[in-house]
Amino acid sequence: MTKASSIASVSLAASETDPEGFARELGQSFERYGFAIIADHGIPADLIARAEEKAKAFFALPDAAKRAYHIPGGGGARGYTPFGIETAKGATEHDLKEFWHIGRALAEGHPFKAAMADNIWPSEVESFKTTFLELFAAFDKAGGRLLSAIARHLGLAPDFFEDTVRDGNSVMRLLHYPPVSPEASGVRAGAHEDINTITLLLGAEEAGLQLLDRDGEWLPVSPKEGELVVNIGDMLQRLTNNVLKSTSHRVVNPPPERRGHSRYSMPFFLHFRPDYLIETLPGCVSDERPNLYPEPITAHDFLMQRLREIKLV
Template sequence: MRGTPFPRRNAANVPEASLEQVPLLSLTSMAKEDFASAIGESFRQFGFAMVKDHGMDAALVDEGWVLARTFFALPDDQKRRYDAAANGGQRGYTAFGREIAKGASENDLKEFWHVGRDLPADDPLTATMPANIWPREIQQFQSVFRRLYAEFDRFGARILSAIALYLGLEENWFDDAVENGNSILRLLHYPPVSPNAPGIRAGAHEDINLITLLLGAEEGGLELKDRQGNWLPVVPPPGALVINVGDMLQRLTNHRLHSTSHRVVNPPPERRGVARYSMPFFLHLRPDFLIEPLPQCVDAAHPRRDPPITAHDYLTERLREIGLIKA
């Protein structure tokens, strides 16, 4: 084990003053330990961080945006050929208005496509992960999004290394925990709405996974709920990633790092005629990983909050709650 978790203090040993917005961090202009401390503190305060200079292949990302727009522009009957209902929404297409946030009364105003991990047929984890399906109408869709999935996987490992250092763990602690995890790349489309449209595009929710890596949040609408109950906009500069803590990391850290409620609201009236596209990567623990609190996150002041559960059982539980698996 390395160091002590949650180390940030000033000379008087008092927590630093609160920030009013999520800080923008550079992956290339900070020493490894400094970046780990900064992103950990951003997660501790907001459950969110923003990262620029991340090194993901910009040309590949641009190809992904083009192909995502091409797919969502297909006629509905063509998109529905790849309906993901049979696999719990884990691979393929989920139609507009089908998903609903946990505890919400209104369905979200979005449609999406899921790309998952490819495993050999004889891998023991294959039974927990449906096989990918691919749209036949769009050349390069499969090759581009397989490569983009690998890019998110690679960058996610760098962020997990920083989190490990912040928690006082060895830098590679998460490597085995996420190997062959059921991570999902989601292509999201929020169609335009009328200038007078009320409400929100995606209801307030927390993510089930370990961490989420999001591209496309520069089109306004993403908001997080801070500790005082205020909704704060999260608008990174073009190309930067928004990263947030998921429920699995919250359980693993005994709620010392919080999985923060967030939502997507309708933009200002002048932008409501513009479609919103985003690309979140939900980074998951391996299905057979047992989620229980890290020892350094449990003490007299912070007793154990949650019972142990495997990542697969936890995911299945949530998919039922949001309506993608029928009980």
């Protein structure tokens, strides 16, 4: 518990007043844990509350109404993914969750249209579309500020990541973990690493999220109300030759007194643009740290490879 409390809780506002200090503190937490906790992230509290209300309203719909928005063969990229489908890489039990995906809205004729599907929207929940497009934009802005600090930490120009994520294949997930029965054989989310560049998560105040520390110990991740949990994804791990590690994490089942309660959260998976070539940064390679990823790969090819592993395609 003591070690978990040392995961950096830093104010994103400090990135404006002390950009070097903020980047150093954030980078040190990422290098040690792969995670950080971010206060003053700029996503309005009233928008978060509105989004939580809309998500709960959708998940409360009858199963048949929700399943009408499931796209068979779509890999869960947009719309609804029912309970009992996603399975952590290497796991035998499916996760105990259902979710909804919202992606970037692209103009007609955009070159990334082939890789990024159109959004779909439920008609049953009023202002669902406007609320979540607004939240997507707010997540996107906060993510860009964090990437600027990560670039500083790596000794790169602060704007290094701007082009890498421009019109990137980012996805916002609305998650519902239903109440857990005593007979449940799986866990809410099995141990896994995220595929993307960085993940920004709202809603982790409800206990259950844990990270696997480098010492082999599972540590709770416990932000204060309204704070963001941010973690490194596999794409950034690969780009930085494991300087920034993508840490295994999971969502464990609640104690008996909380098993009758649902858990809701909203992660934003910030992605590189589909055609970005993930090629190890020269500054992250040395005699002591040889290149672990000598073969470059596009962000889209990497994503599809990983989606197959977790049984979404």
